[in-house]
Amino acid sequence: MPLPADRPLGVALVGYAFMGRAHSQAWRTVGAAFDGPPVARKVLVGRDEEAVGEAAARLGWEEHATDWRAVLEREDVDVVDVCTPGHLHAEIAIAALEAGKHVLCEKPLANDTASAERMVAAAEAARARGQVAALGHTYRRVPALAHARDLVAQGRLGEIRQVRASYLQDWLVDEQAPMSWRLRAETAGSGALGDIGSHAIDQVQFLTGQRVSAVRGRLATMVPERPGADGPEQVTVDDAAWATLELDGGAIASVEASRMATGRKNALTLELYGTRGALRFDLESLDELWFLDTTVPVTEQGFSRILVTEPEHPYLEGWWPQGHILGWENAFTNQAHDLLAAIAGGEAYAPDFADGLALQRVLDAVIASDADGGRTVTL
Template sequence: MSPTPADRPLGVALIGYSFMGRAHSQAWRTVGAAFDVPETTRTVIVGRDEDAVAEASHRLGWNEHATDWREVITREDIDIVDICVPGFLHAEIAIAALEAGKHVLCEKPLANDTAEAEAMVAAAESARARGQVAALGFTYRRVPALALAQQMVEAGRLGDIRQAKASYLQDWLVDEEAGMSWRLRKETAGSGALGDIGSHAIDQIQHLTGRRATAVRGRLSTLVPRRPGPEGMEDVTVDDAAWATLELEGGALASVEVSRMAAGAKNRLGIELFGSRGALRFDLESPNELWFLDATRPVAEQGFTRILVTEPEHPYLEAWWPQGHVLGWENAFSNQARDLLLAIRDGADAGAAGFSPDFADGLALQRVLDAIITSDAADGATVTL
């Protein structure tokens, strides 16, 4: 069967129905109304709990539900498998779906360690030769303000990038009585704040600058080592916060700070880029704003200019609302679904028409995460990539 059937809508199977599954469901519900893309149908949503996934199927608008993802990925009416489960399950599901001939969208980070990521890349490379797309869901690349930032950097508006800073701060673990979850166990999450939100920060640095890390130094901290679980107090086996310095290709330096213990920070992804001709800054808690400083202007006239990224000329905005009618967090997921569907339509082997980031990008990022963990274990020593 062709991975892009011409005689029917593309059937989507969503694996996972919790927080991220809800966000992806919203995207599949709206993408066809917002963009001119191949038609899809929300065929089936999959979860382990029969009652819970049945309720999610009804609430989120899926045609049916199932509890066995292995059976679902073999179905002829499924063309896209969207993976929204914890990281320790990514590799098995993604590899099996690719081998079954499906296009795959996998939430970030790609895997829990480099070995899993390498196996996923090998499967994606084989699938690519068959015309399949293996896409990685770093959704913030589809925030219009950040997409505009990338365009401005690529156009040379900042000149030579000299340094960058990214911080991703949240506060949902400030309360020491907040209970255990899969995100706080190494066997299911791989790492804590580093992999969960640090992966976003590092991806943005590498994506916006167009330069990958060549060396890292990092430190991790578990600020609350034990939390209440179903059977009493349990050890937290991942980090609550992480810090790193990255050396980038071409000699630029970047700093990264991430925490899930930063009181008052709800979802604060902050990015600053500094170049020879200008600077940019962005805060996800004000997602429609991009601040730009043009350092080529006379010093007496310099200052950061607020760009409200809601114009039809801005990335993705042609599909949404009139100028000044701001977008929210969920719109980035619709934009991501749009790019995936266009990549499927245009062919996975069409060079620049493919989806970015792909699994190879996820592997490169996983190596950075693992290097930071290695650096921490060596008291912050430099680890070369």
């Protein structure tokens, strides 16, 4: 599916909340930061005519629309970027793929495994037609994490044996924080596990290049009831989750996710321990990668704070001189760049929908293990 010859690649974005804002910033910026095919921000799609109109003006989209199905019929739209709540992903993404569009779908792929399986099937069919179906685990495009993956792939850590991952936030510490759709199983699927634990698990697999083969899990709901619109309401998802993961390359990973970790704002932390070296990372300091190399003299060994802002580091050619740090949002621009490159080059893009489905199965296994008192569930 070659690039359009006579016009820029047209993008439609569905959704304009937090993720929609971040993706808008990426599409607005990618052409200035990176070489690649030209892009037109054609249309922003939402349900509320007035609100989506205002958002389109503010976020820099040429048009707005309320009927995403109609948008899929437009010939000047080549890419559909799905930033809706999770339970709408499957319907929109599948329709977009069937309409011949490239798709970028925010994580989670879907709220349930059946939907995810249908999405994978649609993506496979689309891939045969030259379309790209990409999953938005954007943190893979944080330069420090991309660099970490490269170091692992180059063997700088040797064989990885132990991984520690956590994602700690604190926005539910207050017992009076109100009930919301994120705290109900029927709308959110799961709680901390699916929302942020999923990022941690995706990174474990991304960084090690290994797949989860078995899990043991535990979930907890620390504040079981919160103020709802009509009085106290039951929280039906987890506030915190723990798991140990066996990886098919032999490593063992621990994962902990929490929305109750007072004072930790957005702390996705990762530690990899291998036979030749080790790595540490914290998303709250996302330009830093800490690397320990056991091949230097023992008297000089220590974790090095690599400021991942050198021109030689991943994605840095698009940004600023060394030492000028990047923020959270830049990873979205990097993601847009990689997606455009995959579309232009006809290459595979990772993570794809199958990766999303595999991750969903790991999350399901954690939940199943917890339901069975913590026993091992094999994938």
